Amino acid sequence: MIQQIIFIIVSVLALGMAGKQFLDIRNNILLGEDNPIDQKDSGQRWKNMFLVAFGQQKMFKRIVPALLHLFIYVAFLMTQIELIEIFIDGFLGVHRIFAEPLGGLYTFIISFIEILSVLALVATIIFIIRRNVLKLGRLHKPEMKGWPTNDANIILGLEIILISAIFTMNGTDVLLQELDPSHYPSTGNLAVSSWLGPMLFGSFDQGTLVILERIGWWAHILVVFAFLNYLPSSKHLHIILAFPNTFYAKLNSAGEMENMPTIMNEVKSMMAPEAAFTEDAGGEELPEFGAKDVLGLSWKNILDSYTCTECGRCTDNCPANLTGKKLSPRKIVMDVRDRAEMIGNNIKKQNKDCIASDSKSKTLSKENYDDGKSLFDWISKEELHACTTCNACVEACPVMIDPLDVILKMRRYEVLTLSEGPNELLSMYNAVEQSGAVWQMPNERDAWTKELNND
Amino acid sequence: MEYKVPSMAEMAAQSKTPEILFWVGCAGSFDARAQKVTRAFVKILNQANISFAILGNEESCTGDAARRAGNEFVFQMTALQNIEILNMYEVKKIVTACPHCFNTIKNEYPALGGNYDVVHHSQYLKELIDTGKIELNQEASTTVTYHDSCYLGRANGVYEAPREILESLKMDIKEMKRSRTKGLCCGAGGAQMFKEDEPGDKRINSERADEIIANGAETVVANCPFCITMLQDGLKEKESSVMVLDLAELIVNNKKW
Ligand code: SF4
Numbered sequence A: 001m002i003q004q005i006i007f008i009i010v011s012v013l014a015l016g017m018a019g020k021q022f023l024d025i026r027n028n029i030l031l032g033e034d035n036p037i038d039q040k041d042s043g044q045r046w047k048n049m050f051l052v053a054f055g056q057q058k059m060f061k062r063i064v065p066a067l068l069h070l071f072i073y074v075a076f077l078m079t080q081i082e083l084i085e086i087f088i089d090g091f092l093g094v095h096r097i098f099a100e101p102l103g104g105l106y107t108f109i110i111s112f113i114e115i116l117s118v119l120a121l122v123a124t125i126i127f128i129i130r131r132n133v134l135k136l137g138r139l140h141k142p143e144m145k146g147w148p149t150n151d152a153n154i155i156l157g158l159e160i161i162l163i164s165a166i167f168t169m170n171g172t173d174v175l176l177q178e179l180d181p182s183h184y185p186s187t188g189n190l191a192v193s194s195w196l197g198p199m200l201f202g203s204f205d206q207g208t209l210v211i212l213e214r215i216g217w218w219a220h221i222l223v224v225f226a227f228l229n230y231l232p233s234s235k236h237l238h239i240i241l242a243f244p245n246t247f248y249a250k251l252n253s254a255g256e257m258e259n260m261p262t263i264m265n266e267v268k269s270m271m272a273p274e275a276a277f278t279e280d281a282g283g284e285e286l287p288e289f290g291a292k293d294v295l296g297l298s299w300k301n302i303l304d305s306y307t308c309t310e311c312g313r314c315t316d317n318c319p320a321n322l323t324g325k326k327l328s329p330r331k332i333v334m335d336v337r338d339r340a341e342m343i344g345n346n347i348k349k350q351n352k353d354c355i356a357s358d359s360k361s362k363t364l365s366k367e368n369y370d371d372g373k374s375l376f377d378w379i380s381k382e383e384l385h386a387c388t389t390c391n392a393c394v395e396a397c398p399v400m401i402d403p404l405d406v407i408l409k410m411r412r413y414e415v416l417t418l419s420e421g422p423n424e425l426l427s428m429y430n431a432v433e434q435s436g437a438v439w440q441m442p443n444e445r446d447a448w449t450k451e452l453n454n455d
Numbered sequence B: 001m002e003y004k005v006p007s008m009a010e011m012a013a014q015s016k017t018p019e020i021l022f023w024v025g026c027a028g029s030f031d032a033r034a035q036k037v038t039r040a041f042v043k044i045l046n047q048a049n050i051s052f053a054i055l056g057n058e059e060s061c062t063g064d065a066a067r068r069a070g071n072e073f074v075f076q077m078t079a080l081q082n083i084e085i086l087n088m089y090e091v092k093k094i095v096t097a098c099p100h101c102f103n104t105i106k107n108e109y110p111a112l113g114g115n116y117d118v119v120h121h122s123q124y125l126k127e128l129i130d131t132g133k134i135e136l137n138q139e140a141s142t143t144v145t146y147h148d149s150c151y152l153g154r155a156n157g158v159y160e161a162p163r164e165i166l167e168s169l170k171m172d173i174k175e176m177k178r179s180r181t182k183g184l185c186c187g188a189g190g191a192q193m194f195k196e197d198e199p200g201d202k203r204i205n206s207e208r209a210d211e212i213i214a215n216g217a218e219t220v221v222a223n224c225p226f227c228i229t230m231l232q233d234g235l236k237e238k239e240s241s242v243m244v245l246d247l248a249e250l251i252v253n254n255k256k257w
């Protein structure tokens, strides 16, 4: 009875707290500009989600890490089934409610979870070694210092506790089924625990086994609750957000840059002056072009940043990063998340210092947010300028994140709103404007035809 | 034979419409190395008896580099001007030897009111070979490697057509480790061609040149005028004898006519 009450209180608290954090993330994502998603090709969107998020298609470019990751992922998915039972047991104060009604199927499901858990354990240990002993290059770039590396290790640690809990719970249960069959319904012959249990716990008396079983059971559910509450501040959010993120990923050619209709229309009216009169004459403030902050990005860019697994495949394939430039697409994505978190927190706390001075409203919202900072305080121009727009980062990302889009939007802000940017490019712009070519050329555009018949 | 390059204006004066418009691009028009590719491609078009024309002085930069540098005004100005002219001549099909022009006209001009059927010359050349319009010598027993440009490859998913041309030339393709979707950039895109590098350990074209040299092929085949410049510079710096050729040049070098 007491256990039941504690369970209910703990569950409500844990789920409530996690729910609140997920709502905050939703709000932070919606800090971005409303960018309607083209629904016409939703078939392709479902397909992307199914293949890339659920089927992990892009992970399989490298088979060994893909398989190891798959073990952890499938074990995670399957554990959710087990959780259903844990919840019902916890609320009703019963023990293994599905064991009897499901019979052989129950044995199969639990055995399946056990085998996956062993595989996941192996994978976890290999990942810990890879990250901390072998020090895989892409996991140790400057942006991974501190929290990101701890984050990864904490999760791997939780994973190990979870798996130990599962085997303690099942292993002791197997022994208790023989000692006290009325309280412990038979689970049948479990693939791992039926031999591991007696091996580890065979020498303990019934009292100790009962306690150990409870410890395993509680540890299991508490780790799950801890994980759920930890997720929102972790890179592991991708296990959820990979689904919407792949669904909403860009479908058009990767080479296409989004059009800017305001500028297009302005240029059109310049080219046809007679049409210009129809527009109301000047006076209004020029809109801000490009993105100065996450508020000028689209919600999809921010969703991208929350989905990032910080795996570094993007940076590993970035030609600029490979040749020692400061640019790292992973850092760009991580910076967007950090900045969105900061703005989101300030708005949540109604930090009055962040209300723009010219604002009439006294409540802080994304419309009047101004804390004197911008995304440019996180991402330097040097980084932005080094990008070749090669799309290698976009291609490499296992969850279809587009770091390039952020870079291009910030470049647009720099050039269009600040009228800055690399000086050397000015002569290219001038050449295009004045002579219609990227170089200022004295000769005719078809001069090359002259030699056609003598080379 | 005497090679001819009619312009749209000339054709229109005779009230003729060519089957395709050959979009030459800034590099193809002005860069000495890329001009050779332009001429090679025009020779092939002549040989295959294709009815084509160029815009000549009526062609302007597509605006690819300006747009990617962030300068949307310059992009819109040059792009809208091009579209006006293309629409005036009622152009339907465009072929270009530059993947940047290809990408911009194909993927970005539609939003500005320019809708055309756009193909890259590698796709077009493949078609000419497949339909028997050009005949090739198949004795070339050289080993080549192929450099995927970002804007033909990752941006537009064209990986096979250029390789199939190499196969129909009976060339041995020795792929680099970083090829197709994993192809390494030459370093020119996104307006990098027109500015200095940011501080780093090495230039990107130098990194690619190392990979090409390690690969051991005698020739590296490219599909983009900017890649050709970058790779050539990178290889020259290392005093390598590996040749950089465009697909059109390779065909002209192995022509059977
Ligand atoms: S698009 Fe830019 S950031 Fe992405 S890999 Fe290429 S150079 Fe790096």
Ligand code: SF4
Residues within 6 Å of the ligand: A307, A308, A309, A310, A311, A312, A313, A314, A315, A329, A330, A333, A396, A397, A398, A399, A400, A401, A403
């Ligand atoms: S953006 Fe994608 S590839 Fe880059 S670190 Fe994040 S998840 Fe990995």
